[in-house]
Amino acid sequence: MASIAVIGAGVAGLTAAVELKRAGHAVTVFEADDRAGGVIQSVRHGGFLADFGANSMLAPPPLVRGLLSSLDLKRHRVDASTAASRRYVVRGGRPLAVPTSPLALVTTPLFSVGAKLRMLTEAFNRSRPAGGEESVASLVERRLGAEIVQYALDPIVAGVYAGNPHRLSAMHAMPLLGGLEARYGSFVKGALGLIQERRRDRARGVLPPEPEGKMFSYRDGMATLPLALAKALDHDIHYRTRVTRLGPVGSGWRVVTLGPEGPAQHLVDAVICAAPAHGLARIEFAGKQGEDWSALPGIEYSPVAVVVSGYKREEVRHALDGFGVLVPEREGRQTLGTLFSSSLFAERAPAGYVTLTTFVGGARQPDLALSQDATVEAAVDRDLAHLLGITGTPTFRLVQRHTRAIPQYNVGYGAVKERMDRLERTNPGLFLTGSYRNGVSVGDVMTSGLLAAQAVGENLPAGDVAPSGATG
Numbered sequence: 207m208a209s210i211a212v213i214g215a216g217v218a219g220l221t222a223a224v225e226l227k228r229a230g231h232a233v234t235v236f237e238a239d240d241r242a243g244g245v246i247q248s249v250r251h252g253g254f255l256a257d258f259g260a261n262s263m264l265a266p267p268p269l270v271r272g273l274l275s276s277l278d279l280k281r282h283r284v285d286a287s288t289a290a291s292r293r294y295v296v297r298g299g300r301p302l303a304v305p306t307s308p309l310a311l312v313t314t315p316l317f318s319v320g321a322k323l324r325m326l327t328e329a330f331n332r333s334r335p336a337g338g339e340e341s342v343a344s345l346v347e348r349r350l351g352a353e354i355v356q357y358a359l360d361p362i363v364a365g366v367y368a369g370n371p372h373r374l375s376a377m378h379a380m381p382l383l384g385g386l387e388a389r390y391g392s393f394v395k396g397a398l399g400l401i402q403e404r405r406r407d408r409a410r411g412v413l414p415p416e417p418e419g420k421m422f423s424y425r426d427g428m429a430t431l432p433l434a435l436a437k438a439l440d441h442d443i444h445y446r447t448r449v450t451r452l453g454p455v456g457s458g459w460r461v462v463t464l465g466p467e468g469p470a471q472h473l474v475d476a477v478i479c480a481a482p483a484h485g486l487a488r489i490e491f492a493g494k495q496g497e498d499w500s501a502l503p504g505i506e507y508s509p510v511a512v513v514v515s516g517y518k519r520e521e522v523r524h525a526l527d528g529f530g531v532l533v534p535e536r537e538g539r540q541t542l543g544t545l546f547s548s549s550l551f552a553e554r555a556p557a558g559y560v561t562l563t564t565f566v567g568g569a570r571q572p573d574l575a576l577s578q579d580a581t582v583e584a585a586v587d588r589d590l591a592h593l594l595g596i597t598g599t600p601t602f603r604l605v606q607r608h609t610r611a612i613p614q615y616n617v618g619y620g621a622v623k624e625r626m627d628r629l630e631r632t633n634p635g636l637f638l639t640g641s642y643r644n645g646v647s648v649g650d651v652m653t654s655g656l657l658a659a660q661a662v663g664e665n666l667p668a669g670d671v672a673p674s675g676a677t678g
């Protein structure tokens with residue numbers, strides 16, 4: 207049995223810790239805050255439900271499925287309504303449905319005739335990247351033209367990263383898209399090729415069967431998931447305990463913390479660093495070869511304000527028949543997008559009311575995300591009135607600000623990733639995991655936590671094992 211410290215009780219750290227505990231290791235999680243979940247937080251208030259971080263999760267990746275089913279959360283799970291497949295993007299100040307069939311693509315007013323022709327002839331486009339890391343906007347513009355960047359890519363990037371498509375790295379932020387051109391020479395050929403490959407692999411049993419349902423959450427919001435993981439860890443989580451210093455000792459590690467009882471140090475065999483990159487950068491650290499965290503400040507985070515609003519149904523003209531509406535930067539509005547939360551999942555609003563979740567700021571308008579509540583609320587009111595035809599004032603409203611919400615895998619991330627890989631190689635027993643490493647979705651982050659837990663088992667330093675336990 208090894209002793210392992212986990213820094214941070216977001217989904218990455220919790221996932222790693224539960225996996226290690228179940229494998230029989232002694233795990234201690236240090237969490238600076240007084241609750242588990244990190245950016246994921248759900249608040250129920252008078253029949254309304256507000257999710258301030260993740261609102262939903264896509265069908266979990268294979269590695270995560272086993273852990274999720276072991277948590278016994280099935281009875282709390284709510285699947286997204288069928289309306290979720292309809293999404294809106296604003297063009298010319300109006301929300302327009304995103305086409306989901308070839309016929310709808312031909313007739314949609316969302317794209318011009320020229321842009322549609324570029325899409326239809328993409329397979330014949332012979333353009334190639336200049337070399338080096340390319341931004342996702344540059345990749346899509348080369349293959350499909352500027353209009354598709356503005357009215358398809360930009361809103362997707364706003365929805366996933368609250369990021370800037372001209373800065374995000376195609377290879378690291380959207381690896382699937384980046385890989386399609388590299389492997390198949392075209393997005394269209396690549397997408398068709400991938401579908402065929404997956405079908406073949408599923409038939410041969412190489413891939414597990416298609417998971418049931420696509421998108422889900424929990425009756426009381428996404429925080430149900432970290433709370434269940436935290437319950438499995440019970441007293442192994444130390445809340446209000448910030449890790450302040452970390453360094454090697456013998457073949458293990460010394461973790462210095464500051465908690466309600468004052469400073470303490472803990473000697474462990476391995477450490478999983480699952481705090482965000484900016485949180486880790488604040489921990490005093492010297493590695494086995496004197497290394498510091500020099501890779502981590504290279505990872506930027508975009509700020510986001512989340513505004514959850516409840517309205518009487520009759521005060522909203524729009525049908526709210528979909529997942530939500532995304533706002534391209536070119537439209538010159540102030541919000542990034544709005545989820546139709548109560549259309550998406552049951553029990554998000556009392557009967558006769560609707561709940562909308564609006565995101566503000568991101569890489570597009572970072573100052574707005576960080577401004578006073580009244581300024582953010584006014585921006586939301588203006589956009590919702592215009593885009594969704596809202597006539598009344600909200601009967602319910604909560605605002606939460608993430609000063610550093612989502613890590614940006616910007617061009618140059620490849621070098622940052624290499625430095626993180628090197629840091630792990632030169633420091634046996636030290637593992638970096640979380641949304642800054644292998645993708646930002648809850649499924650990616652949980653996968654990253656599980657992989658870190660597996661790596662601990664495989665890579666514990668041989669020889670002396672540091673005496674585990676806390677010293678005052």
Ligand SMILES: Cc1cc2nc3c(=O)[nH]c(=O)nc-3n(C[C@H](O)[C@H](O)[C@H](O)COP(=O)(O)OP(=O)(O)OC[C@H]3O[C@@H](n4cnc5c(N)ncnc54)[C@H](O)[C@@H]3O)c2cc1C
Pocket residue numbers: 213214215216217218219236237238239242243244245246258259260261262263264447448449450480481482485486489510512608611612639640641642645646647648649651
């Ligand atoms: C507004 C928003 C909406 C999102 N929507 C979705 C969505 O709909 N679907 C989806 O799949 N994903 C979504 N995501 C992304 C996903 O929620 C996150 O990527 C994921 O939850 C991050 O988990 P994490 O464990 O890596 O980090 P975090 O959640 O940031 O957790 C890290 C923890 O480390 C702690 N910590 C920091 N420093 C220290 C220290 N020195 N000592 C001890 N503890 C420390 C922090 O307090 C925190 O609890 C969204 C994210 C945001 C911000």
